[in-house]
Structures are given as structure tokens and as C-alpha cells.
Amino acid sequence: MTPPQVRRVSRTYTAAGAAVVVAALFAVGATVATANGGDADGGSAASREPALYSADAGFARDMAVHHQQAVEMSFIVRDRTKDEAVRSLAYDIANTQANQRGMLLGWLDLWGLPKVVADEPPMSWMGSTDGHGTSGHEMSGQDMSGHDMAGHDMSGHDMGGATTKPGALMPGMATKEELERLGSAEGxxxxxLYLQLMTDHHKGGVAMAQGCASQCTTPAERKLAEGMVAAQRSELTLMADMLKQRGAAPRG
Known part of the structure; x- marks a missing residue:
């Protein structure tokens, strides 16, 4: 007879998997709608495409980078453990976030916008009040290294309601040292460590996706962001259970 705890974790994992599928379906529909010149609700396309420093473009650029690290960490842990539950979770995260990353970058191409903007501080779009305008770019006064224009260190400061820890580029992202630790750990x-790092990563990702859900003006992108929130919240519940099974807990 299967122990109650195992059944509970299994149900949680199933729920998380379902949320991932929902997010992927949102993403596919969103991309097709945008490519066809309409939104995901079947309406007409916006009269103006997102501008360079808009929330829509900033989210696409930042979340593409954020997702890339999640994919990297998932591939690392796949080779550091033989535990099927962790390997399966890592595969789902890598597959889903790699697909979503491609869609975000595809939107930037469709909008005729660059994937990298040298003078755009990470997360500056979360201060945007105009989805087609210049967002928080002029007000942020920070450079890409996490310093303001006077050279002051801005790491660890709150940006749009989400905190970026020292040594990390955006909320929830692991530092170089943490990635090295993951790469040298086993079993x-x-x-x-992977579950703790990914928990932090998802919390940051949820905050960013919520920002887009409330600020982005492209309906398809908002729906994708809403799907990210649902899927990552389910995975946060799953990862808390998996950490508990291993006698550990999320950090902080």
C-alpha cells in the first residue's frame, strides 16, 4: 500500500505537471496569435507595437535571461543525481522554460526590437506606467552591472517589488558561486541545493510574471505571464514537499 505522504507528493507533482502543460498551451496560442497579427482573445492586433523600453519588451528580454539560467541549472542537476523525481522535475522545467524563452525572443523579433539593450538596467520595466512608452528607463539611473550612474552598487535592492541578491542579475537568480557549488555537488x-536554488528562482520569476500580467499591454504576452505564475506556484508547492522529504527546507 502506498504511504499517504508519497500519494500526496504524487498528487502535487501531477498538479504541477498539469500547470506546466497549461502554461505551454498559453504560450503556443499566444505565439500563433501574435504571428497572425491578432491577440490570443481573437481580437485585432494592438495599433502600436511595444516600444523599446516598454514593459512588454523589457519583460521579454529579462525573462528570457531568467529562464536561461533555470534551464542551465536543470541540466546541471540532471547529471549530478540519479533520483528520478528530481530528474523528472528538472526535465519539465528545462523543457517548459526553454520553449517559453524561444517564444519571448520570437516576439522581440516580430516587434523589430533587439534582444539586448546595453543601457537598460535589469527590471527597469517594472516601473513602467506606459506599455508602449519608455518605462522606467529614464528614471532608473542604473547601468547593466547593477550600479547607478554614479557607480554605486545597487545589488540587493528592491526593484519593482522583487529583491535581487548581491552577485545576481535579477530576482531569484543564482550567483556564479552558487552555480559552481551545484556543479560540484552530488546525490x-x-x-x-537545486531545489533551494530553483525555489528562489521561481519566486523571482513569479514576481516578474505578475509584473507583466499587470503592466504588459500585449494580451498574448499577459496570458503567457499568467500561465507562468500558475505553473511556477504549483512547482513551488511541489519543491517544498520534495525538500521536506530530504530533511531540508527552502532558504530564507
């Missing part, structure tokens, strides 16, 4: 140690 249970690798599993626990």
Missing part, C-alpha cells in the same frame, strides 16, 4: 546534496 542528495545536489538535489537539495
Amino acid at each position: 542528495r546534496d545536489a538535489e537539495v
